[in-house]
Amino acid sequence: xxxxxxxPTGFAFxxxxxxxxxxxxxxTILVGGTLLTLLIALSLAAPLITPxxxxxxxxxxxxxxPNAQHWFGTDNYGRDILSRTLYGGRxxxxxxxxxALASGLIxxxxxxFAGMFRWADAISMRITDGLMAIPxxxxxxxMMTLVRPGVLIVIIAITIPEVPxxxxxxxxxxxxxxxxxxxxxxxxxxxxxxxxxxxxILPNALTPxxxxxxxxxxxxxxxxxxxxxxxxxxxxxxxxWGNIISDGRxxxxxxxxxxLFPGAxxxxxxxxxNMLGDGVRDLLDQRLAxxx
Amino acid sequence: xPEPTAPPALEIDNLTTCFDTQDGVAVAVDGMSYSVRSxxxxxxxxxxxxxxxxxxxxxxxxxxxxxxxxxGGRVLxxxxxxxxxGEADMRQVRGNAISMIFxxxxxxxxxxxxxxxxxxxxxxxxxxxxxxxxxxxxxxxLRVVHIPDQRRRLEEYPHQLSGGMRQRVMIAIALxxxxxxxxxxxxxxxxxxxxQAQILDLLVELQESxxxxxxxxxxxxxxxxxxxQRVVVxxxxxxxxxxxVGALFEAPLHPYTCGLLAASPRFAEERNEAGHRxxxxxxxxxxxxxxxxxxxxxxxxxxxxxEEHCRRAPPPLVERRPGHWAACWHAGEMPPVPHA
Numbered sequence: 001x002x003x004x005x006x007x008p009t010g011f012a013f014x015x016x017x018x019x020x021x022x023x024x025x026x027x028t029i030l031v032g033g034t035l036l037t038l039l040i041a042l043s044l045a046a047p048l049i050t051p052x053x054x055x056x057x058x059x060x061x062x063x064x065x066p067n068a069q070h071w072f073g074t075d076n077y078g079r080d081i082l083s084r085t086l087y088g089g090r091x092x093x094x095x096x097x098x099x100a101l102a103s104g105l106i107x108x109x110x111x112x113f114a115g116m117f118r119w120a121d122a123i124s125m126r127i128t129d130g131l132m133a134i135p136x137x138x139x140x141x142x143m144m145t146l147v148r149p150g151v152l153i154v155i156i157a158i159t160i161p162e163v164p165x166x167x168x169x170x171x172x173x174x175x176x177x178x179x180x181x182x183x184x185x186x187x188x189x190x191x192x193x194x195x196x197x198x199x200x201i202l203p204n205a206l207t208p209x210x211x212x213x214x215x216x217x218x219x220x221x222x223x224x225x226x227x228x229x230x231x232x233x234x235x236x237x238x239x240x241w242g243n244i245i246s247d248g249r250x251x252x253x254x255x256x257x258x259x260l261f262p263g264a265x266x267x268x269x270x271x272x273x274n275m276l277g278d279g280v281r282d283l284l285d286q287r288l289a290x291x292x
Numbered sequence: 293x294p295e296p297t298a299p300p301a302l303e304i305d306n307l308t309t310c311f312d313t314q315d316g317v318a319v320a321v322d323g324m325s326y327s328v329r330s331x332x333x334x335x336x337x338x339x340x341x342x343x344x345x346x347x348x349x350x351x352x353x354x355x356x357x358x359x360x361x362x363x364g365g366r367v368l369x370x371x372x373x374x375x376x377x378g379e380a381d382m383r384q385v386r387g388n389a390i391s392m393i394f395x396x397x398x399x400x401x402x403x404x405x406x407x408x409x410x411x412x413x414x415x416x417x418x419x420x421x422x423x424x425x426x427x428x429x430x431x432x433x434l435r436v437v438h439i440p441d442q443r444r445r446l447e448e449y450p451h452q453l454s455g456g457m458r459q460r461v462m463i464a465i466a467l468x469x470x471x472x473x474x475x476x477x478x479x480x481x482x483x484x485x486x487x488q489a490q491i492l493d494l495l496v497e498l499q500e501s502x503x504x505x506x507x508x509x510x511x512x513x514x515x516x517x518x519x520x521q522r523v524v525v526x527x528x529x530x531x532x533x534x535x536x537v538g539a540l541f542e543a544p545l546h547p548y549t550c551g552l553l554a555a556s557p558r559f560a561e562e563r564n565e566a567g568h569r570x571x572x573x574x575x576x577x578x579x580x581x582x583x584x585x586x587x588x589x590x591x592x593x594x595x596x597x598x599e600e601h602c603r604r605a606p607p608p609l610v611e612r613r614p615g616h617w618a619a620c621w622h623a624g625e626m627p628p629v630p631h632a
Contacts, residue, residue, distance in 0.1 A: 181396060185392070186413070187386070189465065190383040190385070190417055
């Protein structure tokens with residue numbers, strides 16, 4: 001790496017320089033990772049940060065602007081926006097991570113089969129084409145209107161439109177990897193097909209899957225907020241960012257802080273996850289990393 | 293030199309492999325036959341795309357199906373027809389009785405698995421070894437292929453090894469189960485010359501100690517002359533000449549073989565008055581498309597001796613001298629190569 005260039009100038013310098021290089025090369029991963037860790041920590045530590053119950057009504061202190069007691073102000077029922085935002089972060093994270101894991105697992109399985117077997121390819125890719133023709137938000141809204149809303153249903157409604165994207169990506173990666181000599185070499189020593197898939201092909205496909213999963217996570221956080229805002233997401237009594245913004249939209253002119261803070265948190269979280277995804281891609285994809 | 297009476301370890305008999313393409317059926321291997329005995333090395337020579345590798349992959353039944361399929365013939369491993377075996381039995385043959393080494397050691401090892409995992413896999417597959425004893429066996433195999441510091445190497449990943457090292461690892465994997473037949477598909481093409489010589493020496497040494505039959509696929513006539521006892525020359529999916537290595541180099545019968553020999557560079561060669569070496573000879577033209585084979589001799593369009601008869605009737609493979617077969621209407625009529 002930097003060894004050859006930095007060696008003559010001494011150890012301390014080369015070390016500092018190497019550290020500087022890592023920071024400059026992986027700035028996105030550091031900023032994104034730090035921001036996301038901070039947001040996760042805030043959400044998890046919500047009871048330690050704020051004494052208020054996110055759903056407790058306090059009509060006397062309604063629509064208060066940010067102040068010493070209520071740092072982010074209160075809404076039209078006097079509920080503390082800071083508590084609601086932090087607790088809402090838990091929901092968003094849970095939905096985002098669950099949807100990323102679920103669509104990652106299901107999509108990878110479908111993609112592996114589609115990449116390896118022609119019959120599976122023909123069937124699954126046609127279904128995928130069909131699903132991708134429908135905008136994910138419409139698909140999710142349509143699903144939500146059919147069943148009683150709940151967190152699990154929201155996760156399923158977000159996962160289904162994401163599965164085809166992951167499946168297609170994995171399929172395309174598998175199509176490349178299965179032609180590599182090392183796969184042929186493994187087959188030439190009598191390796192069984194399941195082992196070939198899981199042991200030889202899947203690990204080589206992992207990088208794009210991980211990166212794609214972070215993007216799914218970010219878009220799931222956003223989609224959850226959309227659904228909440230449209231009133232078809234998580235039940236309104238549960239504070240999620242979408243729900244808080246939805247509740248506050250009628251008071252925007254009176255009390256902008258109701259939508260401002262959860263909105264800012266939403267933006268920051270989506271941005272940090274995306275930055276982390278970009279950073280991880282640069283870190284793991286040697287072809288991109290070696291260019292510097 | 294092996295005894296001529298010994299039964300062949302591997303015999304490929306009239307093998308035909310086709311690929312269904314959009315332009316029609318491409319017959320990549322057309323009635324190919326050759327055999328190799330224990331302790332013997334047979335060189336398979338021919339230019340790119342002439343079916344050398346497809347023949348070998350067909351023998352292991354590793355042709356991707358579809359689009360490929362084996363349309364006919366037999367592949368006999370010590371008399372047993374591999375084309376009749378079930379898939380489970382075939383897996384027992386791969387890596388166990390027949391092993392293969394591939395051309396590019398940079399891509400034939402899985403980049404995300406350690407060397408140890410990759411060598412141990414074959415021992416666990418075919419010898420029923422536990423992970424630990426398979427790793428012990430892997431270390432032993434690394435010693436056999438002269439890689440020092442085996443325990444540390446087992447922990448390393450392919451990118452930490454040089455090309456020659458990786459090819460040694462591939463040889464270690466291929467020979468773990470002491471196969472009857474080793475198919476080496478251009479094992480030295482991707483390596484530089486000094487490493488090539490080391491790898492070839494290693495193969496010879498291991499063949500002497502294990503008695504493995506080697507099928508050496510190459511387009512490097514130098515490798516063939518060093519390694520092989522017999523040579524099979526392929527053109528457009530067919531065998532056009534087969535001879536003991538000495539006979540082939542001294543008196544090639546087929547015009548294509550003559551062309552191949554003329555096209556190989558020579559180190560010690562007389563120079564002309566200006567001090568320049570003779571320019572390398574070439575065989576003009578390209579291999580005809582396999583989807584639409586010519587009615588007559590497939591080499592006719594590129595052959596200096598071709599005449600009307602060659603274009604109409606395919607020449608049969610005839611034994612012109614003892615052990616020396618050629619498929620040409622004008623076998624042996626090519627003027628001798630103007631070499632030093």
